[in-house]
């Protein structure tokens with residue numbers, strides 16, 4: 597039977613090189629297909645947890661499995677394979693300003709060896725989804741912040757990854773644009789993707805329901821699914 601668990605953490609701890617313990621004693625299971633909000637004060641550990649799921653940093657102690665891969669022991673190649681199945685909207689994965697929207701969005705598929713003729717059709721389809729098809733040949737600097745964010749989502753979803761990780765995808769956006777961005781993430785979830793998003797925008801928790809995990813000073817302080 598296919599494994600339904602996406603990630604599993606047991607007593608996971610993360611200490612940065614500076615000595616800062618950003619997460620500790622985290623016990624958590626996230627099943628495939630869930631829509632999860634990571635909330636909590638600035639410095640609570642939200643971005644740290646997302647980076648750990650992406651394999652950017654490894655747990656210092658405890659256990660962490662991502663799609664069955666032990667993230668403390670994993671070889672670089674295993675991490676690379678996980679990443680190919682993960683779309684990210686992270687602050688440090690900004691759009692390349694020297695490339696067109698098309699090239700930015702096509703990047704994950706180029707890595708997989710797709711050739712240009714198929715690419716144009718696929719990129720067009722995804723840009724249609726984020727309602728920016730007319731900007732295919734624009735450069736990112738000619739787009740508003742919200743449009744750039746939607747392009748980042750288009751890039752995250754282009755390879756139809758089963759997992760989407762987003763770190764403050766609605767940060768710095770006006771309400772209406774933030775709604776659109778969140779609607780896109782929710783639509784991807786409805787199509788089957790596991791979505792984990794860090795946010796400060798608590799207003800969405802009512803309009804866009806999901807599992808809420810609250811981190812506080814590096815610990816899991818609240819889990820809306822704890823009783824289920």
Ligand SMILES: Nc1ncnc2c1ncn2[C@@H]1O[C@H](COP(=O)(O)OP(=O)(O)OP(=O)(O)O)[C@@H](O)[C@H]1O
Nearest residue numbers: 612613614616618637638639640641642643644645
């Ligand atoms: N690369 C790093 N090296 C050392 N300490 C770090 C590093 N990144 C984050 N930290 C520290 O780890 C803690 C958790 O940071 P993290 O970025 O995960 O918080 P966050 O919940 O995402 O906060 P925010 O809402 O401000 O984005 C903070 O105390 C932060 O200063």
Ligand SMILES: [Mg+2]
Nearest residue numbers: 642643763794
């Ligand atoms: Mg953060």
